[in-house]
Amino acid sequence: MASSTRLERRRFPRIPVSLSLVGHIDDRPFPCRARELSEDAMIVEGLDPALDAGTFIQLDLFIPGSARPVWAVAESAPLRGGKQQLLSFCILLDSDRDALRAFVDRRRRPRRAECVRLGSVEIVRPEAQPPTMN
Numbered sequence: 443m444a445s446s447t448r449l450e451r452r453r454f455p456r457i458p459v460s461l462s463l464v465g466h467i468d469d470r471p472f473p474c475r476a477r478e479l480s481e482d483a484m485i486v487e488g489l490d491p492a493l494d495a496g497t498f499i500q501l502d503l504f505i506p507g508s509a510r511p512v513w514a515v516a517e518s519a520p521l522r523g524g525k526q527q528l529l530s531f532c533i534l535l536d537s538d539r540d541a542l543r544a545f546v547d548r549r550r551r552p553r554r555a556e557c558v559r560l561g562s563v564e565i566v567r568p569e570a571q572p573p574t575m576n
Contacts (some may be wrong), residue, residue, distance in 0.1 A: 454480040457549045465489050465512075465529075466500040476503065481542045482532045487523065493527060495519050501529070504555040507544050 447566035461476040467490065474488025489499070496559045502511040532540075558565045 454482050454543075455546060455550060456480040456483075457546050459484075459504075459549075463501055463502060463503040466502075467493070467497065477526065479542070479546060481539055481546060483516075483528060485526050485528055487526050489518070489527050493518050493520065498527060498532065505541060507545070508541055512541055514538060 448566050455480045457480070459476050461479065463474055463476055463486065465472040465474055466487070474486050476486050478485040484503075494558045495518060499518055501514045501516055503514065504511050506551055513535070514531045515533035516531050519528040520526075520528070530546050531539075545551045
């Protein structure tokens with residue numbers, strides 16, 4: 443039941459990622475990793491585990507394909523277990539929100555089927571459907 447309540451609060455689709463970012467808290471940098479991302483929030487690992495809920499964090503998020511990092515200010519909410527934080531974006535330029543939206547949309551789009559054959563070995567990308575043999 444708790445998970446369905448949590449899903450209802452999400453306004454935007456969230457994708458699994460492994461992206462580098464730097465969180466700045468009281469002028470101290472904390473290199474960490476984003477594990478889930480949407481255009482209004484993310485889940486990160488590597489921030490100070492004693493971080494209080496409601497702490498504001500300046501973020502530099504590095505998105506593949508972007509020439510510069512996305513800059514944002516986010517508010518923290520610790521998740522169960524204490525190793526991850528939910529960061530909800532409070533301040534985000536429209537251009538950075540557009541970059542996040544485009545990245546999430548690209549990652550959510552279905553990929554075309556890919557199959558590689560070498561001799562008798564055939565490898566099909568796991569999320570793809572195997573090609574039909576004629």
